[in-house]
Amino acid sequence: MEAFAEAFSFMTGLPAIVGIILTAATIFLTSDWRLSLTALLVQYVLLGLTLSRFVQPELAIVRVLVGILAVPILYLTARRLQDARNSRQPEQGEVRFLGLPMGWGAGPLGLPLRLLAVLLVALAFIRFFPNYEALLSGLVVAGPSLPSDVTVISFWMVSMGLAGLVLSGDALRVAPALLTVLSGFEVVYAGLQTDLAVVGFIGTLTLLAALAFSYLAAVQGLGPATAPADEEATEP
């Protein structure tokens, strides 16, 4: 375990933090399942590396393994649905970037709105982060306090995940967003709670959540007219 930790020690600091911030933003911005699931996988690995700084390496590895198992569950479903999605050709002249409609006329949930949302989350981060850090430092009565970079990524991941949940209706977009929220919480909670039973059940919950979303995505794809991503039907 120590050899493993040493081999990746160069990644555990700033590179992992920057990587997590970028992957969370990518998951939020892209509607291409390949990109979002790859970003989710990378995020789990980087999260494991970050966690290895202040929890036992075994727990960090369990966390990475859970992510490595959860992502393929979603991947297999997404792959099966690909053919159905392929049958829906992009409209003539529709410009796409990262799988998202680019123009303002593409609907309210296209890339421009998501970029705007990222900007708002960044502003909220600047405004509220000191309060959030004070809250988190208040959590730790005994023992070492949480490193500030960990509080930064937890805030960012939870914010990006929640924004993704608000703006997405497609199961394959909701799943990475929700898993990002849970990971953002876990990175803080792992420093507070080291009970193996709790860690194990959180891992089980993550895997079952991936399975449930995978099922929902498959059923959504079985419908007569698959609703395109980001275009959830309005509720009557």
Next chain:
Amino acid sequence: MNPIPGPIILLALPLIAAAVAYLLRRLTLLAALISTLTTGLLAALCWRLPLDRSSFVLGQEVGFGRPIVVLGQTLMLDPAGQMWLVFVFGLVAFFYLFAWRMSQGRSFFSFSLVVVALYVLVVLLQSFALATLILAISATLLVFVLQAGQPSLIRGAQRYLVITLLAVPLLLLASWFVDQSAVYFQDIEGLAGGSSAMAEVLSQAMARRALLPAALGFGLLLAAFPFGTWMPAVAAEAPPMVSAFVFTVGQSMALYLAMSFLGRVPSLLQDSTTLIVIQLAGLVMAAAGGVMAAVQRDFGRLFGYAALSDLGILLLALGSGGSQGLRLALLHGINRSVSITLVAAALAVLRHRATTDRFEALRGMGRHLPVATAGLVLGGLALAGFPFTAGFGTHWAVRLATWNWVQPFSPQAEGSVPPAMGIVPLQEWLWVLTLVALIASSLGIVVGLLRGLGAMQGDGARPDVARQPIIASLLVLGLAAFSLVLGLYPQLFLEPVSEAVRMFSLF
């Protein structure tokens, strides 16, 4: 020979029945029979067997209250949990019996039995954090039952899953605060010169930090405003009995978890801020559910909004405070379960025969399916708190309690607001808004029902629709009769409910 511990029976029997029901899922009669007998038997065992001594069941010695340790976790049934499981098993047994005649999806029996086993685990576990995680795991399994293999219809199941999973971090955090307050207490008391009184005050201040995450977490789990949008979506898409399962048994487990949490920090339940937040959330839910129910175009969503509104009444009962408030909330929980089950059973018959529950396609159904129509109306009226129905007694008591709560804010009682109530937002308008909300919660549901009933009128023969099913209609009639009995004798379950309140020892 050692007596068989109760937790093993409570966990193993539903899981074995789930495996058998899965293998027999194409033989509905057998799957339903096994599921009903298993849960019925477990309800009877929970009702009859004492916890403080061993007893004999079919020649086997059973220690129902005997704890077991699995993977370092102690599993033990306490008296409050035992009462709760009687309710869960009893209600689920009826769902299975009804699902024998009206299919609720092939996975219903097996998956819901596993979910019930997980609910048992929630009751048995001593760790709140683990119980929260188990409840969330049960939600991931419920998704399969809620969706029931209907192509494209995922909104209700997805929203339910997302809301439940979002509650997990908040509740784990709240639990951690409470655990820390105990550590804090010991640390300060252990310090040289640290007094018990000072440690108590500081520890309570620490526990109060749990209030916000706990309120948000339980708000999400109990579908409190504005997190209740999944309820109408589930009611519109999922098989009706599955919706009823989630609205009654599922939400009762969330309530149980809330009680367990408050049992660890009883001071939170006596805090005026907590009670005001619960009251306001309940009031908004009751009013919003009622208003939305009035404008729906199908019975599924109408059912969802009516259940949401009724859940608001339950929160109002809980927020009225003290052991009386808890007693009222639990009694209302039982009455609403009967009403919800009645509506769901009638809706299942309607959807099965008419293949839709949209008002525009139901012309002539009132005459064609009279029992289902009567069940829908009676169940809906019970959810609205109409006189002589199951909901009336507790609705009336809750309304009186709420009205008494806002009386000090009325112009006639100016200046007599008790200091304990603190400053309430918009307090000069509170009594008017409360009055409007209480009226809207009932009137909205009644208007929605009248619109639906109006759409079902007409003399046109419906040769395309089969006659009403005999056994399912008899079950609906039985439930309707039970609802009327509860309307006439609202104190029927008062004794077991009072016993349950005493066992929770929150006050």
